[in-house]
Structures are given as structure tokens and as C-alpha cells.
Amino acid sequence: MSEWISIKDEMPKPYVDVLVYGRTHTYGQEHTFMKESYYCGDDDGYFFCEDTDTSVSHWMPLPEPPKEESTC
Numbered sequence: 001m002s003e004w005i006s007i008k009d010e011m012p013k014p015y016v017d018v019l020v021y022g023r024t025h026t027y028g029q030e031h032t033f034m035k036e037s038y039y040c041g042d043d044d045g046y047f048f049c050e051d052t053d054t055s056v057s058h059w060m061p062l063p064e065p066p067k068e069e070s071t072c
Contacts, residue, residue: 004058012059014041022056036062 004021005012012018020037023030037047037056047056 002060002063004060006058007056012039012061014039017062018059019062020047020056021058024055 015038017036017038019034021032021034023032025031039059040046040048047059
């Protein structure tokens with residue numbers, strides 16, 4: 001699997017699904033999250049995914065899906 005890439009070093013290609021990591025604040029507490037999202041391509045580094053717009057710090061390409069075995 002790939003290593004995490006800081007958004008300070010490199011942004012993913014716009015509109016390509018990636019795994020993102022970041023922090024969010026809910027009810028006065030800080031939480032970390034990882035979820036699938038994509039980069040919108042603007043200069044402010046915004047990702048599109050619910051509450052992750054300003055708190056994503058790292059990303060990585062999604063892994064390859066599992067190979068399905070034939071049942072026939």
C-alpha cells in the first residue's frame with residue numbers, strides 16, 4: 001500500500017477518489033478520520049466530503065480492489 005502524502009507536499013489529481021486523513025472538531029472534541037474523498041482542484045486545498053473540507057492533512061491513492069475468484 002502507498003504511504004500517506006501531506007497536502008503540503010502534493011495534491012492528488014482533481015476528481016480522482018483517494019483516501020484522506022484529517023482531524024475534525026465535534027461537540028468541542030477533536031477526532032481523527034479516514035474516508036474516501038476527492039480533491040476539487042482549487043487553490044485552497046478543499047476536498048469534497050461532508051465535514052472534511054478544511055481539515056484534511058494527508059491523502060493516499062486507493063488500493064486496488066480484490067480480485068474476484070470465478071465461481072464457475
